[in-house]
Amino acid sequence: MTATADAEAAANELTPLADYLGSVLRRLRALPPLDLDLTQSYGNVLAEDVVAPHSYPAFDQAAVDGYAARWEDFSGAGRGAGYASGHAGSPGGRIVRLNVVGDLGAASWRPVRLTPGSCFSVAAGAPLPAGADVVVPVEWTDQGMAAVEIFRVPKRGYGVRRAGEELPAGRLLARAGTYVSPALVAVFAATGLGHVVVRPSPRVVIVATGDELVDVGRGSQPGQVVDANSHALTAAAAEVGALAYRVGICDDDPEALRGLLEDQTLRADLIITTGGTGTGPGDMVRRILTRREGGRAGPVTFTEVALYPGTSLGFGTVGAEEVPVVCLPGEPGAAMIGFEVLARPAINLLAGAEPVFRPSVRAHLLETITSPGGLREFRPAHVAERRGGGYTVQPLPGGPFTLSGLAEANGLMVLGERVTTAAAGSTVDVLLLDRRR
Incomplete structure (x- = not known):
């Protein structure tokens, strides 16, 4: 048999990546929903649809600083409007003069009504007086205080925001599975929401294994390898939106490794290990997590996957809480690719995010x-x-x-x-x- 034929035969014994991912992801479930204060919801994924409890805007309001008036007073139908000689922006080339009967700010709350030939000076966000259907911007007037001359007449409805114009009560604001962005937080707050139900960000613990590993801040020597993986994978988990915790380096000590993983199940929704996934004498992770106890197979299954780089991947659960664990290779490039194809979709699935894969x-x-x-x-x-x-x-x-x-x-x-x-x-x-x- 030729070398090429040997390689093809070996590849045929590997599990296709799509089949492997499907079998792993089917075993995971999104984390239970959590009701969070709105300010804490950013970065999470909605666990249920969100509907506007109130309209936005909540009332008719001015969209610009200016003068709230009746359109009839500009069109000549009003009985109390005054006119002066020619200006191209007003009806018939006339300047419109209105009486200013009050000022309204954003904090104004008493209901008021316009009469013919009158207007209110208003600030952006102020409630509109009854009967107003246009707001003339300040810069289109002489900015008068008791009476104002209007040089340019806007269209009916200009400068006005009607109640519910943007988001009426009952409108679907976001569907379950939507990522809560800062802009979405603003929408929720504006419609009267103070809290939302989300999937919590998964707590992900990263452990690097190997007697050869040393921490960062030094160069590698013969027999030593600087631990790049746990730092990189912690950053990668945080990028996905997880609460990532780097435990550090664990030597190839069976009892220490078993105890460390057991301890981490108390604060983890997912554990990621790197290193020790092969079949060599120093591959302690695979040996420990596949060891049979009480006649039962080990908690983690290692699979040779048709993936390059890094064919050997592990998945299972550890501890009484059956916390999912993903085991990635120790070679840095293979670990990063393994994270992309396996750990990242797992984190997204736990978080309830869709889609789980990158675009x-x-x-x-x-x-x-x-x-x-x-x-x-x-x-x-x-x-x-x-x-x-x-x-x-x-x-x-x-x-x-x-x-x-x-x-x-x-x-x-x-x-x-x-x-x-x-x-x-x-x-x-x-x-x-x-x-x-």
């Missing part, structure tokens, strides 16, 4: 590349919009294992299991890592 586009490839057969490859790339529509994608040097490539990428190019060569000019799928396209 993707189809893009024209700018250079010919090769990919390992039988594996779904995720390669760092730069995607850009083309003039006239569509996207182009440029693979970054070094392939998927390079941290510098991941740092520069704004997309991950996805090459399917059957792709061994992708020619320049062909179309490929690209996951968008951010909005800088």
